[in-house]
Amino acid sequence: MAFNVECTKNEAQGNWYVKVEGEVDVYTAPKLKEKLLDPIEKEKTDLVVDMHDLVYIDSTGLGVFIGVLRRVKEYNGNIVLKGPRDNVKRLLEITGLNKIFIVEE
Amino acid sequence: MNSFSQIAASSEDCIYDKIQLILPNKPEYVSVARLTASAIANRVGFNIEDIEDIKVAIAEACTNAILHGCTECENSFVIDFKVEPGNIEITVKDKGKGMQVDKLKKPDLSNPKEGGLGVFIIKSLMDEVELKSNEGRGTVLTMRKSVTEEE
Numbered sequence: 001m002a003f004n005v006e007c008t009k010n011e012a013q014g015n016w017y018v019k020v021e022g023e024v025d026v027y028t029a030p031k032l033k034e035k036l037l038d039p040i041e042k043e044k045t046d047l048v049v050d051m052h053d054l055v056y057i058d059s060t061g062l063g064v065f066i067g068v069l070r071r072v073k074e075y076n077g078n079i080v081l082k083g084p085r086d087n088v089k090r091l092l093e094i095t096g097l098n099k100i101f102i103v104e105e
Numbered sequence: 106m107n108s109f110s111q112i113a114a115s116s117e118d119c120i121y122d123k124i125q126l127i128l129p130n131k132p133e134y135v136s137v138a139r140l141t142a143s144a145i146a147n148r149v150g151f152n153i154e155d156i157e158d159i160k161v162a163i164a165e166a167c168t169n170a171i172l173h174g175c176t177e178c179e180n181s182f183v184i185d186f187k188v189e190p191g192n193i194e195i196t197v198k199d200k201g202k203g204m205q206v207d208k209l210k211k212p213d214l215s216n217p218k219e220g221g222l223g224v225f226i227i228k229s230l231m232d233e234v235e236l237k238s239n240e241g242r243g244t245v246l247t248m249r250k251s252v253t254e255e256e
Contacts, residue, residue: 058164059165059223063222090154090157
């Protein structure tokens with residue numbers, strides 16, 4: 001599955017819905033960062049990240065989410081990580097990041 | 106228990122299979138290391154969860170080599186796989202800047218940072234990890250994992 005990020009405004013819930021697909025590593029992480037920062041520059045709302053089709057992530061991608069969370073926290077927003085696969089969930093647990101982000105099924 | 110060192114001690118013969126990969130210092134090739142490690146780990150007999158762990162561990166080591174290790178004059182780094190039934194040993198070696206191993210810190214959750222998670226993650230996912238580094242001469246990271254017998 002090729003790396004892809006789609007961002008849409010969820011008008012009903014007043015947040016950004018970001019669908020991340022494929023693999024996030026040292027090569028694709030900078031593109032992910034750009035795609036996550038772009039919407040919150042426009043409108044400072046919560047970010048809901050759909051991880052169902054995120055098949056791989058490592059510290060480079062987790063680092064991007066940590067950096068973006070810092071920005072979001074500046075305006076008291078939240079990042080919700082939705083539906084991470086088992087391998088992604090495992091990394092969130094190992095690093096303790098599951099306690100910093102809101103992780104939902 | 107490290108079966109590789111036992112083999113090395115008991116015999117000079119190469120009982121294990123060796124595979125070497127030389128990668129350019131470019132982020133787009135880390136996926137090549139992952140795919141190679143995944144195929145080798147599958148052959149060794151690891152289950153899907155362990156293969157995922159090995160993929161992340163090797164990617165972290167390669168990322169460190171690319172971001173912190175390689176320099177302009179050394180524009181590639183080497184990955185050595187030693188393979189025998191049930192065991193894998195992976196060494197990622199760069200000839201870059203090196204680092205001070207004793208300055209590595211555990212991630213602090215009250216103040217999460219973008220970087221510094223790599224080695225911590227490798228240590229969490231693999232059975233054994235050795236990190237040797239000389240400032241100015243490069244870094245060698247060796248990691249091992251064994252297949253766990255399932256009941």
